[in-house]
Amino acid sequence: MPTPEFILTLREKVGNARLWLSGSSAVVIRGSGDDTEVLLVRRADNGQWAPVAGIVDPGEQPHAAAVREVAEEAGVTVEVERLVWLTVTEVITYANGDETQYIDHVFRCRWVSGDPYPADGEASEAAFFPLGRLPSMDARHSEQIRVALADHPETRLG
Secondary structure, eight states, rough: OOOOOHHHHHHHHHSOOOOOEEEEEEEEESSOOOOOEEEEEEETOOOOOEOOEEEEEOOOHHHHHHHHHHHHHHHEEEEEEEEEEEEEOOEEEEESEEEEEEEEEEEEEEHHHHHHHOSSSSEEEEEEEEEEOOOOOOHHHHHHHHHHHHSSSSOOEE
16 A cells, blocks of 8 residues: 555655654564465565564554454464564664654564555565574564564563
């Protein structure tokens, strides 16, 4: 899905100024033990592999946004198991000069159904990867996966 309409409306007023937004990331896990796999998408904008993530719409619950984003970006149905990490991203500067920073709700999700595919154009690829064969990705995304797989009972803060 392209940039949400509410962001475009804000951009008309603030230009490229930094927007503080709520985001949701979904670390989708399928299988268990040696058969554990993680869903990743290759982002169309920068070619990087990452868990599914997106902007929480106004009034939307962050966990519902995670479920929606996985369906929209990868065509997969998931259930949220729990919030594993609440953190703030670094400032992100896009090619057009827009700046954003997100409070990121990272959810551990369980795959329910569907074969992943790049459903809405935000990703060029979508696939499950065995833990021993995860593609290269930036440190933040690797840490999201590590925290979700650790599955500690408390939510990590910061």
